[in-house]
Amino acid sequence: MNARNLLRAYERILKKAEVPYRRFQALIHAYSTKLFEKGVPLKTVQMLLGHSDISVTANIYTHVMPEKKIDAAEKINGLFI
16 A cells, blocks of 8 residues: 555545544654553553664653653652652
8 A cells, every 4th residue: 555545544534533634643652652651661662663773762752741750750759758
């Protein structure tokens, strides 16, 4: 399947589902971020996305949510109490 046909099919699916258009790349970002939030190891996310270098997954596709930052800070604070 060529890339243009894939994009057309994607656009038809969004339209039929009445979902506003989003770049296909945005789905990859959302997918990797949600996996990470659910506790899926970064190495597993890397393999699912097909990246040869884990730094690509970590630096570009996986976004740390504010809640995760707060959780991490609270865990560190717990060491000093």
